Amino acid sequence: MGSGEAARRESALTCRLLEQFLQAGIEPEAAMKTLNAAMALRGAETGSFTTIDLITCRPETGEAAFFKYGAAPSYVKKGGTVRRITGGTLPAGLRGGAAAPDVTRATLEPGSFAVMVSDGVADPGRDEWLQNLLAGWDGEDPQTLAGLILSESVRRENLQDDCGVQVLYLSRESGVKKV
Numbered sequence: 001m002g003s004g005e006a007a008r009r010e011s012a013l014t015c016r017l018l019e020q021f022l023q024a025g026i027e028p029e030a031a032m033k034t035l036n037a038a039m040a041l042r043g044a045e046t047g048s049f050t051t052i053d054l055i056t057c058r059p060e061t062g063e064a065a066f067f068k069y070g071a072a073p074s075y076v077k078k079g080g081t082v083r084r085i086t087g088g089t090l091p092a093g094l095r096g097g098a099a100a101p102d103v104t105r106a107t108l109e110p111g112s113f114a115v116m117v118s119d120g121v122a123d124p125g126r127d128e129w130l131q132n133l134l135a136g137w138d139g140e141d142p143q144t145l146a147g148l149i150l151s152e153s154v155r156r157e158n159l160q161d162d163c164g165v166q167v168l169y170l171s172r173e174s175g176v177k178k179v
């Protein structure tokens with residue numbers, strides 16, 4: 001949460017811990033509950049908390065799950081259709097114990113995209129422009145789409161906050177590509 005160097009450090013710590021849990025074989029929801037509990041203990045000392053946004057995907061079936069603690073909306077794009085995925089759970093560290101993240105399941109078909117953005121890219125209450133951009137875009141390169149989202153965000157929001165864009169593309173031919 002926040003912006004600048006302190007937010008970057010907090011984000012890096014959170015990502016590193018979540019990655020270690022997942023690499024140790026802990027299921028995503030359990031890993032996030034554990035991380036939330038750890039962040040709550042840390043937050044009691046430092047007053048810090050953080051949003052967490054995670055997607056898992058099985059490329060062979062297209063089964064995807066979005067896990068959120070206070071994170072900005074995510075989007076699933078297939079053709080001209082865009083599904084907005086939100087959650088209502090507080091950021092990690094604000095609720096103690098094993099508070100569960102919001103979990104939304106979706107099926108990604110070949111040729112579809114999953115897009116995660118930080119709240120610095122699009123205000124969750126004013127993201128129609130992003131939904132329209134996604135619906136109207138007909139390319140297949142996730143890097144190009146991420147760059148387009150970021151450049152349009154800079155134009156609209158004037159970089160008032162840190163910006164992050166993650167794009168996952170389920171290719172028609174060779175599986176998942178991510179940026």
